[in-house]
Amino acid sequence: MSVRDWLPTPVQAAGIERALAVGETLFRVGAPTIGLYEIVAGKVRLARVDHSGREAILYTATAGDTIAEASLFMSTYHCDAIATTDAVVRLYPKAAILAEFERNPRAAQPFMAMLARQVMNLRTRLEQRNIRSARDRLRHYLAINVRSDGRTVELKGTVKDIAGDIGLTHEALYRTLAQMAVDGEIKRLDGKIILLQPV
Amino acid sequence: MSVRDWLPTPVQAAGIERALAVGETLFRVGAPTIGLYEIVAGKVRLARVDHSGREAILYTATAGDTIAEASLFMSTYHCDAIATTDAVVRLYPKAAILAEFERNPRAAQPFMAMLARQVMNLRTRLEQRNIRSARDRLRHYLAINVRSDGRTVELKGTVKDIAGDIGLTHEALYRTLAQMAVDGEIKRLDGKIILLQPV
DNA sequence: CGGCGTTTTGAGAGAGCTCAACATCGGTGG
DNA sequence: CCACCGATGTTGAGCTCTCTCAAAACGCCG
Numbered sequence: 001m002s003v004r005d006w007l008p009t010p011v012q013a014a015g016i017e018r019a020l021a022v023g024e025t026l027f028r029v030g031a032p033t034i035g036l037y038e039i040v041a042g043k044v045r046l047a048r049v050d051h052s053g054r055e056a057i058l059y060t061a062t063a064g065d066t067i068a069e070a071s072l073f074m075s076t077y078h079c080d081a082i083a084t085t086d087a088v089v090r091l092y093p094k095a096a097i098l099a100e101f102e103r104n105p106r107a108a109q110p111f112m113a114m115l116a117r118q119v120m121n122l123r124t125r126l127e128q129r130n131i132r133s134a135r136d137r138l139r140h141y142l143a144i145n146v147r148s149d150g151r152t153v154e155l156k157g158t159v160k161d162i163a164g165d166i167g168l169t170h171e172a173l174y175r176t177l178a179q180m181a182v183d184g185e186i187k188r189l190d191g192k193i194i195l196l197q198p199v
Numbered sequence: 200m201s202v203r204d205w206l207p208t209p210v211q212a213a214g215i216e217r218a219l220a221v222g223e224t225l226f227r228v229g230a231p232t233i234g235l236y237e238i239v240a241g242k243v244r245l246a247r248v249d250h251s252g253r254e255a256i257l258y259t260a261t262a263g264d265t266i267a268e269a270s271l272f273m274s275t276y277h278c279d280a281i282a283t284t285d286a287v288v289r290l291y292p293k294a295a296i297l298a299e300f301e302r303n304p305r306a307a308q309p310f311m312a313m314l315a316r317q318v319m320n321l322r323t324r325l326e327q328r329n330i331r332s333a334r335d336r337l338r339h340y341l342a343i344n345v346r347s348d349g350r351t352v353e354l355k356g357t358v359k360d361i362a363g364d365i366g367l368t369h370e371a372l373y374r375t376l377a378q379m380a381v382d383g384e385i386k387r388l389d390g391k392i393i394l395l396q397p398v
Numbered sequence: 399c400g401g402c403g404t405t406t407t408g409a410g411a412g413a414g415c416t417c418a419a420c421a422t423c424g425g426t427g428g
Numbered sequence: 429c430c431a432c433c434g435a436t437g438t439t440g441a442g443c444t445c446t447c448t449c450a451a452a453a454c455g456c457c458g
Contacts (some may be wrong), residue, residue: 050342051394058343059322070315073308108311109272115314116269122321123258129328129366132447134414143249144257150250162430167328172414174438177334180376195250329432331415333446357404374404 001117003066005037006110007092008100015090015102021046026081026089033071036093038061046079058083072097099177129167134176141166142186142195153193200267200316202237206291214289219243225280225288229355232270234293238262241286243263247276259283268314271296274278319362328366339364341385342395 003012017040020026025195026044037044039061046067047055057117058079061067071077072094101108124144131137141162155162163173177193180186187194200374201377202211208359216239223385225236236243238260243267246254257278262265270276271293323343330336340361341352354361362372379385386393 048342051201052396054342056339056342057326059318059326070319073312073315076334089318101304101307105301105307108300108304108307112307112311112314113269113272114316115311116272118318118320119314120269122318122325126321126328127256127258129322129325132413134448138256139249143247143253143255144251144382160436169415171416171439175414178438197251331445359404366446369405370407374446377406392446 001114002064003090003092008104008107011092011096011100014096015092016054017090020083020087020089022083022086026083027068027077027165028080029078030076032072033068033077033094035097036068036071037081037090038067038090039065039067040068040088040090043084044081044087044089045084046081048079055080069157101192118155125165127181134172135166135180137168138173138176142193146195151195153195155191155193200313201268202289202291205313205381206359207296207303207306210291210299212290213295216287216289219282219286219288220280221285225282225283226267226276227279229275232273232276232293233268234291235265235270236280237289237291238264239287242283243286243288244283245280246340247278249305254279293378314385324364331366333371336365336367337372337375337379339346340385341392345394350394352394353391354390 015038020042027034029048041060041063043060044067044146045060046058047059049055057069068077068082101111128137128140128144130139146153157179159173160170163170166173168176177186177188184196187196203315214237214253219241225232228247240262242261242265244257244259245257247257248254251326258266266280267276300310313387327336327339327343328338346350346353358376367375376385376387380387383395386395
């Protein structure tokens with residue numbers, strides 16, 4: 001879901017791009033909030049430093065992600081944002097966004113819809129992680145991501161990416177895919193998986 | 200975060216309570232959306248039926264949770280909601296909510312803030328699940344939930360509940376807690392954990 | 399006092415992780 | 429056109445850690 005789909009057009013135009021070198025700080029705990037960021041390229045991690053000085057990662061944002069949405073409604077940031085790789089981000093100023101919501105209340109709806117959908121999606125992925133078995137977890141993934149035809153799953157990204165998404169090592173996922181193919185539960189095509197034996 | 204904190208007061212008054220017997224359906228895929236629900240008591244699961252007729256659970260909501268926020272912006276529900284136990288839910292009609300947002304755009308802000316905070320929280324919990332080691336995962340949990348003094352973690356609910364939240368069996372969590380206490384990394388008090396050795 | 403849920407410790411097994419090696423595929427540059 | 433390189437894809441073998449199953453102590457409430 002791109003920023004274009006939910007951020008009011010006037011605000012999109014107000015985006016300010018900025019490049020970050022690896023290790024560079026985007027914002028820190030306690031800093032006054034100036035807006036939310038879209039990650040254009042690279043990776044940025046949100047983290048908090050614990051009592052012993054180690055950092056606890058809250059989230060690792062990659063290209064296309066938006067971070068600090070909650071900053072719109074808070075006066076200071078509640079975590080650190082640091083570039084994990086060289087990165088490019090785009091700042092959408094809080095003032096511009098809130099002003100636009102004020103001016104045109106309808107503009108807030110796509111924003112709310114995006115957030116609500118994201119909550120749903122994240123809850124689902126969290127539920128997925130409660131499944132221990134690699135095979136059942138993969139089945140869950142496939143069931144969720146199946147096309148409307150009920151049999152085709154389009155793979156976006158590499159298998160390795162998917163492994164990361166569902167919380168398995170890529171080796172475990174490869175093995176599971178191979179096994180399920182042998183068992184005739186799925187068929188693998190280029191960039192696609194076909195679900196077989198609909199019972 | 201209670202409904203009282205973010206749902207416009209007029210809408211709260213419009214809540215319609217309903218009791219569900221175990222197994223009873225609250226709504227089904229494709230049914231026209233009529234609003235979002237607060238779970239007052241019991242458990243309700245959101246699920247989708249996959250191609251082989253098995254159901255893939257998207258989320259299990261418990262007392263205090265809100266479900267189907269995204270339904271405000273869609274015309275039909277995209278999953279089934281079924282009572283996993285006897286339950287009581289409260290319906291907040293979509294029409295009332297959207298009308299209130301229209302009438303008083305400011306009222307949408309707490310709603311957006313709640314959603315944004317939830318996204319943050321869920322992302323963090325998902326990141327937590329990427330940590331394999333029970334000890335490190337617990338450390339992450341403690342770092343996130345530590346009081347502002349940096350040394351005290353208030354335990355809400357039983358240890359068993361926490362085990363479920365962070366995706367460990369209660370046995371594994373008890374063992375890890377015991378080990379960390381022996382190692383002098385933490386001290387356990389009634390309903391609290393004190394973090395020691397700040398390096 | 400009895401019953402139920404939480405807390406706690408034990409022992410064993412299994413599943414996925416880790417490390418490792420190799421194949422495959424695209425892209426790059428000589 | 430071919431050699432090289434990096435990333436993805438694939439399979440093997442062993443190990444560790446958590447899960448699972450079990451049992452018992454504890455505390456709370458009726």
